[in-house]
Amino acid sequence: MYVQLFGCEEVKVDELFIGPIGENAEIEDEGNHGNDETRLFILSSLAQSQMSRVACILCEEPMLVFDRYPLVDGSFFLSPKQHSTGCIEVKYEGRPLFLTCVCMACLDGLSTNRVINCRFCGEIWDGSNLVLGTMYSYDIFAAMPCCAERLKCNNCFKLLLHPQQRLNFYSDYSHCVTCPYCATQDTHFVKPLSFCYTKSNVVRHQSIA
Template sequence: MAPRRNQQEGLVGAMDPEAIENHDASVTRCCVPGVECLRGDAPIPLEDLRDVVKVTCNNDHCSAGRYMHRECFDEWEQTVLTYLKSCGRARSWSERQRHQNLWTKKGYDLAFKACGCRCGKGHLKKDLDWVPPPPGFGPKEDDSAKKKKRRNKQNNRPSLAVSAHHNSELRARTGSLSSSNGSSSPPASASSVSPVHSGSFGSSSSSGCGGGGSGSSKMGCCRRDIFFRKIHNSGNGIFSRRQDFSSFNSLPRHKLNSYHIKMEDEGNHGNDDTRCFILSTLAANHTSRVACILCHAPMLVYDRYPLIDGTFFLSPRQHSKSCIETKVEGRTQFLSAVCMGCLEAWAPGRRLRCRYCNTPWDGSSLVLGTMYSYDIFAAMPCCTERLKCNSCQKPLLMPHQRLNFFSDYSHRVACPHCTAQDFHFVKPLPFCYAREWP
């Protein structure tokens, strides 16, 4: 288990021994451990911290310093990544995943032993909340106190125990859908492979939003992220802060884990692209609630994963008036939501059955609290009626054929018979399904 994060941080540079020794409170020294400072121990001016990285030590009485030259940190970080490469489940991660997860709980729990501090009594961790101040901005005691109070409030996240007898079930490990890796519960990402590979139609490339872009370019997401850091860090945003996870108690016990419920960000700085896209889209429409497109029940949207008690998805078709129109890589999409009750089909009237083959639609395998970058109802066609052209009603695929990717069913394609271009596989829900009543 990783050591707890140091919650007591004084003035910038106040605990630095070199500054005290040199009687110069305006500079500090690079605290890189285990390797030589690449700048020959050049002092770091506290009035200009643009080219440094801040770290924290979990030893409350650490006096080794708080800053590293950026190139020193990069060199040291590589040694930690090398160690992480040999640790447990991180062995199966890609280089990108290891780099993304290193300073989050998911990776740091495995790598903290390689992060020993110079003080010899603690472990270092990159301060993901720290933003370099502009040059000449001197630290003030009241500013530091306010920052400390705000940070402590952010770290006061709700307990992951959903109830007294479920303490060990819901772990704080990332779920199945992320911006960097695939899913363990199909379908879970835009590039998830369809169950049957025989035959191919249309593009086999993945849709953009479930991958690294998650619905928009990285630069656009960065602009939105500046806005949302202000909203979330202030605690005064339009989105709710989840106090507990009791709403998931109705799930079967074997689903109370992070494989079925999205729990953590995947971004380097705790700013996941998918979450950023969803919250920025909703904020632009001044809404903090969404409605299930099946039962129309309202759902609160939370500022951290799991974002809702259900799941979001993108569709080229507006299934309900509650679906929010947005642009994804230049294409018009509709941000839609389905509640947990309809996904699990608990109550009478919640289960949907195909009007043609009577097959029930099952959304219980979908990860809760996140977003799919394709239409989840079109992704798994159950009969040939779902494969027909919207214009000439002739089948676009043979009954035994399936597209390579779940996202392919949400793409615009041309009918091989009448050449009409449309989202042929994304049918209106009333056309495909009827509610099952007792």
């Protein structure tokens, strides 16, 4: 079985995988946090679209963008899919991607209306470990698949990975992959948020009073 990464040689599945869940838990640092290149990229992208603020894709609250770090009271990330109409298209390392933002309150999930969980396995999405005020170059929702539903082809719904296997890097889930069953090329691991998540009515971190 083969999956094909965008712009790469066809890669054998066995070479891509690192193993069962939990073995690749180390944080991938792509070196783009807090550097001037990232800062200028975001500011010039927003300026081109004449935007001085952005909206959180989860709660839709507007967020100001500053010209110094931290750039925003939340985190930017680049997704190959447009999660909301407010996410502008940008070119990053030659790829068309969408500049997307999640506010700090939604990343931390501190209030009941800001917690989302997987519609399939129920796991609560937790963005509290993400670096604030900067940008991830991959889709942060696709990066940590919670269950097998997240590993299926968007066209034929067959599993692209063994349910227990995970890709080497968080960014691998944002790459274009060819389904070995139906040959559809897509960023299969990046799925619409409304397909994957539902608003939860629980508080993620119960405060101990």
